[in-house]
Amino acid sequence: MRILALHGYTQNSHIFSKRLGAIRKACGKECEFVFLDGPHVLTLADVNFGNMDVQETQPEPTDPELIPRAWWRSDDAGTKYRGLEESLLYLRDHLVKEKYNGVFGFSQGATMAALLAAVLERPALAAQYNLLTDGQMPHPPFEFCVVAAGFIPRDPSLAGIFTEASVDGPAGLHTRSLHIIGATDILVTPERSQPLIDASTKARVEQHLGGHFVPATGPWRTFFKAYLNAKSDDEAAAVPSPSSTNSGTSTPVTSAL
Template structure:
């Protein structure tokens, strides 16, 4: 795979974030990647109301800061309006609005070419759903354009703090598995997407690489991680050493565990 050509990556933000917030949060990663990677950030179509967010907090005991979206509560800039790819019912067995998000992303995909997709939290789940759906677009007919997929399958997917959503549509997209090469990045102290929850996505990802950081619910951005992301996005199928202090190769479908402590981006 050539590494000298600029690569375009579709970027999907987390719940209660926005494209602008996500772009700011991973500014160090973007800077490290330089001009080799063209990050295309898109806003989710569903705007969250204070009632939506309060309901989420009531059922998960979290706050905007825990979700990496503290700016959404302190700024009036429309670009920072909290958004979501879907909402859930009280039982968390429905992905309300997911169909609209998929058709919205269909229209983005059909207008350009992307080498891969990178998502955080709910956006990571959306990235994996999109990767899986491009493999079998017929399972959701509204995703088709003139009877065909709107875009070729992605060359790679990066899912940071991802999980498998629960709904009949998600089951039809994910089961029995999807095979797009996927990098799963998980935080050992993540209280939002805990290990048990993240495992639900790992179980349906048949061509995976798993990397852990010692932080919580955020995209790690220390120098080792910035360099790792840059190398991965340039050539995801190469033998890239783990971003941990004891750099060892971690092949596809393998697990490598970095031990350097992480702190969230300011």
């Protein structure tokens, strides 16, 4: 089972790999996670959201494992995503060469994962975003999409991927999707995640008791192992829920959306 993993805003492939370390170990050799870096490097101004005292006293990181990255930047109103098309092309070029069973994203990366999964379902959408290569889809539709703290984009030109039908398919995300929400998440609240859940026709929702992070305590590791290794939609649906137990401690909460 090969899984494409997309990090959140201000993270990178190394950080997200560490955050999912316990889950990856629990999933075993049957699951290969491949972590990609978002193509947009962030500055301290992007990360600290206008905290000039921090910006003036801290140098920009130079260690590749610490450099914060993103799949897009939002304008001041949060309704225009700059650089997302570049990220889609970057992912297209990767998917032409590498094949995956599913995709797993967190926060901004979760929305990116859902966008990618939805576009791969519909060739007309792929053509609209210049993702075809020699007239062909770059990758088959994913078998599943894990959306941890995901949301519908606030950019209207992208929200339509989930809310508007195209000539080759109805609106929404039709890939089997697992939506993970934090009951006390103040960055991507359960209410903000709900429209994406509603737009997903094969959605399963699991809630943990914490905030803005991927839960990784024992019951959740057991759940992820069974879900990600499932061979069919029915087998995945039959995996017992972990959500009645505490979910553990948080990852850093800096995330942009």
